[in-house]
Amino acid sequence: MPIGTRMLHVTAQEMIDFTLRDEVIRSRYLYRGESEEGMYRRVAHHIARAEDASLRWERTFYALMSSGRFMPNSPTLMNAGCNTGQLSACFVLPIGGSTDSIFSALHATARIFEGGGGVGFNFSDIPPRGPDRCSCGVVPVMTLFDTMCDMMRSKTKRSGAMMGMLDREHDGIEAFIRAKANEGALENFNISVSVDDEFMQHVEDHPLWDTICTSAWQIGEPGLFFRDAVNASNKNAPIRCTNPCGEQPLAPYGSCNLGHVNLARFVNDGAFDEEGFADTVHAAVRFLDDVVDTNCYPLQEVARTTLRHRKIGLGVMGFAEMLIRMGVAYGSKASYEVAERTASLLKRHAHHASAVLAEEKGPYPAWRGGDPFRRNERVTTVAPTGTTSLIARTSPGIEPIFSFVYRRRIRDPSHRDTTALMVEPAMEWLIDAYGLDRIAVLDHYATRGTPHHSIPEDVRALMVTAHDLHWRDHVNMQAIWQRHIDSGISKTINMPEDATVDDVKGAFAHAWASDCKGITIYRNKSREREGVARCGRGGCEAP
Template structure:
């Protein structure tokens, strides 16, 4: 077959994305945890013997190609993926890593053919990664061939309306987070707030209260010790607590370990369009509690999304009536993974991997034959991953192996379009997206059918729509997903998922020179840098100018043909994002993780239109982010008021220490010994505190010194002194003592009282600090003088976080919550 020619592909009958609604979650009978277990413990689930799971890495052949690695890829691999010794030194190279993964995953071939030539499979798998044509998800890339061997990226766990279920699921979630996975949950089965609890006579806390419990517990657990934790909390639109859920993240310091999405039914969306009422139903009783106007609830969803990006929406009936769930008689999808692209049944997990589309863009068009070969090998790889996975929860193993869902996706789409000379926000761009995904989806299905001929269909295939239609057996329930590619796109040196380029040039602000001074480093998109140098346009002045916005759309120094191809996220209208997402969704079994980016000036009406457009165009869900919306505090006064913004002060920096400060030292008796407290001030006011108790080197002395240092940082950062005093006074220790008629509860209490007395003495002398009197006006003035808003900064490197693929990520050090 001639390269560059797109072969005709046909979607099998019955696989259209949008079908008439044939099921509704509201009509499904209530299930219990026991019923979940009973359905899925199947005798025909194949167990992988320990001898394969723990097989030694095959000897590396001498003829392997060397990995293609950019500088950023080497940094990421070294920092987050390579095996290290006890001193933190890497003990393997990138080539060793790829071979370790390939060798381990190839072992699964022996389950189906004891004479399998696994070295041949290992070579194919290795080449996919080394040539950056395909990358598996991070848990697989990091964990295959190592002790933990947990290779799945995403999970959905059930939450039934019982304390036992709530706690059991939380326990399972903690285990999953410890091994590097992310979880989704539907809280829709929980009875509403203030509903009856017959066993105790108390009132229920409701779904949002238990989300807070989960948030606090999971926040204490690092996701695999590598990346920030990720969760998805979902609630049905017809749950009586839906309004509380919608507002759950209006305070941006609340439920910070969750993304949240409203599970919207077709009936709800129809009522939104018509402006009619719909019913809220108590899941405990199945009875209607009240009726609400659907458009009012929808407006609240959009207003909160405008504020800070949450909640998103999942169109749940569409999910269940598509290829996302061909086994509806086993149950309905109620939740997705943390970024929304992977609808899963309760206790199901999924393995993900992404093809780098930029590798197949050639001068004559797309290399379709080469792409087909990679699709077949990648499908084989992902099917093997299921067998080589060590599942930490038995129910998850049963469901995952019973359905064998995989998620083959893409990355590098924007790079592919640039190489082909196609504008991202154009009709040819949309058509190319649909064309390439149709090809991948069709070939992945064919590859799964091919595997089923030698390995058998997935064990629950006979319960599927495909079986009932008489279609050929499939090895995997669903095959394609567009997942966040986070760090794996950095390793593959390509653009993220199906997102546009975020910025052609941006400045990293986390680099220091040898003297310790902070400097800025320009980061330039590689394709843009190449063409600018090729045209002789490269200059520091031009790069600095582009870095101000990241875009060349309004630059008069860039030729029109370059501006036409090199578009960035904020050059696009929201509908441009949605058109691309809808084009890919037409030919994706599962769903898509993509962020619809809005400028800061966007209105709530703009968000409403985007949410409605995504539903009308056939998407299964939507996530939006308005630029800078998480950098502001948003206040709503009264139910009829439109949201307004109150900007917060810029990032606080402690003021420099002058050469000379003045103050006094006080001795206070505490239950741990005499505490010596020195309080100093500069010209502005209270500046620092030193504290010493007992002998140097003791635990008590260390703790007191730490508290004093934190007080000093707070004072130097102009935190009001009365707030500090309020936090310290009243902290009670195990051995309070009396001094001069005053009870000293503990060393922190003594520090608070010492600060209070110092202020009292100054007041007596008429030296009340401006620091206290004018603190609020000072902060306001600081902000008004600054041209920079406060920003969400990366906790690891200090660069500005961005939002794309439904995920938070850092363009500098590549820290991400996903993939």
Template structure:
């Protein structure tokens, strides 16, 4: 056991038993001592706690005393002894305060400690500098205390501590207080920043160097020029960056923007985005943003002015480029595109060419969507061998394993989504791909899957009619047909099958297949439900091809073929930065949108293309996908609950403004730079904007589209400008998940509702306590933010509804995803969809799913004109740790959240509890 003073003592299980007994006596008085069950209960809890402690043991078998106490507290909570657990928490808090008081008394008499420098020499530990760094980190932040952090640091340093361990100790000391005060996330980030500054400045200078936040205001410009030269020497930065006016760009860097990061954001940046050599980071955050801006501005006439404009936009968090752009802009391999869509052809060469393309695209951080519908089904004839096909599933297994093998250089998991149309004869086996049972050779545990559903199928479901499955080699034109043309040809093939003219087909009841689709979606989270006809009928590029699938995250709807791999370049507006308590800041949103579209268009020209089919497609059509994030934060700022008509109206208004200005910006770029090559014949060329294309969908559906079509801006004037100038980009709008870039900006991802008010987030950078700072601010104003509230939030998994002290207004405003009726999410999404030329990554949440509820929800999504849906999420027994999150080892001391029971567990539809798509953004 590792004690608080750093010494090690032997493991003694009886001490847990004694602590538990004292806790019962403190909570229940002397009557507990005479209880015949006390000894048995204590013995059972001791055994549970001992097993938990073993899970925490480090590589040398050590476990910290605080971790042991955490496990004891958790055992009490799991056993339902909540009163005893509360007494135990208070006992720990009293003793912690006593230790702090003792530490203050002995601080002046503490011995002088030494630190081991990187070269192995020992130097006095500079407490004065440590104090300065901590005090700067806490400056201008409410309810944080430098002396509290310093006391925690003093408890954990030791004589001979290395400089790296000291830096780690600073950040870990501050993060222990995040669960009680979210501003400590900023403190922790600033302390991590001090470590990063020392690392980067020393590397660039070639000798030990450091600077605090105040000093960096003067040093950033000089560092920046040295950083660019050093990066070029290391062959990581494009030599063209040296041709910029580095003095001018360095002067434009705002050092104080470094301290705007939360801990999760900066740690994510540190671990995965900042350039490094042999693990040593030499890129500071503002240099990172300027490097991205320079990389995107390479082809601009006034490169410095545009780079500064782009830098201001992303470093202020008003807008953020997608992850591939952040990874690679300005480097020697600038693969900046986010999403790639392919169609796999029906022969061995085509199949393995498609899989090879997946590997090459994934290598440089691309997310993949594959259309597998053309591949013939099981039992189909193979002319070359006179044999029978095994169908599409064995090849999907190979694609799955390829995605695992090519993991984007360890920065992110490689990821791919396979799409199959609902009429494919292998569709039922396709539904089973993500099951954990059955023949593992016919399972794809790592690959996403999605149903590509034509309207004709859902009409059959609603009419309870039969549905016929075909092999695509016998019905090849179905793949390229949609709308009424598909329905007519599909019925002709059914008649041909009845006449015996087709060899491979099978008839099922449409309702039964639909139920099975929903059942698999509930049980495995896959395949997702996406709608073929709305994607094609509303596509601006329907004159130039067919949309055969969406992408990895279901927001991209572009044409694919044997010759063209669709490419989309993504970025997202931070909506939280464009609202006030009074509403939308329309002028700021206009400026951001227009600059963002220019940046995205530039990406197409400076991009490094790994396969020729992607280059040809991207340069011909020039699609981009401007989206948004921070939607829930924008609602909080306006005091609008997600489950309200006001939220639906705001979704409509905000998306209308983004759409209007994005289309206008692309049209202005067309006047400046020229129209995209395939413009003529597009919906744009006919003056048909996304809001107008709704009518095309309504005409193809007998029942129309149940959707409000009102607008507020001058769309007639914009139509005329588009006709006159053309468009620079075939597509301009798509809402991606923004999982990692929203972490960097410190806002809620994409259009998502609030996940939890308090939870532990796990990603490739580690475990992070995430606490809703807006909620804490309001609870403080209401006078109810205290240690008991923290414990209640943890016990109820971040939900406010069961906590009596929380005002009703706040319960409504900060309702979590599983408390919101999912129809509100569909309603808001449908309002956005009318303005978007592509689609949106729409997660749906359901606390207690049933077949009837799922059927109603997905039919509603279809009737409302949605093009795609994404994950179905249901609450499960996977919740925030019930024990304290505090610790001294630099890691969250709680056992895995998956081990913590919910007060009332619900069915689980998907194993991902924190809905992140790490591979899309």
């Protein structure tokens, strides 16, 4: 057991009394005297200002959010209709080796953090540290940004996050890979190595391959960014980086606002409501396109780039809960078929909605003849939806259920770490749908980590968690969705504690061969302090 953790016996009553969702909404999103309903009305009113028929669309946007069918990214919920007004979550900034470039990027990042956004950097233009002191090197610059991010926590409702990326050819790549080896180092960064097809085709010839995979096995980082796959359909300057969670590859000064359709809300009596889904997707695309026009941008360069390309990121959440409601086990052949069909529907309706908007309002300014005639250069993505799915009461993104009862590390309004016992919404649905004894079922899972004996066998077969799946199942699911997604996908490839470095190598190679745009793995217990922890025999382990 990792140092500093303990096994906790908890009761179902503790779960019943805890209302983390309401506390998160109150502390992060609501303004003085505002209710959750008032938040949705504030956001809908602000975004609908971009429409001529603003009252009609204000009603539609309000209904989307208040029903839980769609939710925009956190900065939109926090800032729409308020003084700050920054509505985008995802940014990428350029950075070079000069003092002016480094501190200009530092200042710009602080402004983005104030509005609740996250930033990605490719640090490859910074020379490696040398004996002549002409360059301080990449890792010290990252440390500077990490310290600034810590400082900004007291000024923001949402903790800042960054992606640090480095090209595999950079002379400082090994120091970069080792930069997070010590617990707590650069904790505000996710890090990834940018690799090309030539590298992946001959990995056994590159000593760096072992270094990357061993580090990922040890600490869950770095991930890989497959730059040739990302740029295969890109006709502009090469994209070299993503936002902090990896789902949104962007050019320098690029930004994107995200929104997520809750798939679980479209399952009725085991069947998927395709018509209702299509209507929601069309309205959600219009919502996100209107965000581009009602946004307050932190930098003029970001405004110019965003308005020229009008990228949006419509994705999904609740996929795992959707499967359970349909009677399909995650990782089964049937689940892959559902994923293929759902991702295809998302692409078809989202692209059609953007094309309709292009006819009504004109295409994005950077559009050139021969490109798809759309309002938005990129339309779809799949984000992790951590807090957003909590608000919508569903499972995150396209991830499998992590655990049906678990402990989650959270940061309270005073920015102190604490833990909360969580019940997965899909578990609540199972209890209601099958008339189970809630106290008995939850207490049994919290203390033993297994389904209660009263749960029928066919229902138990649906209770698949991330740790029940082989890494190949995780990668296959990501690859299916990626075939239909314009941008990238944020997904964690979970591995058991006894996974090997060869397993990591296999997952990385399989993701590249399957045309994924990036990959992140996490081996259980790689870190002493983990964001979430499962319940097992003896109780719930504290993260």
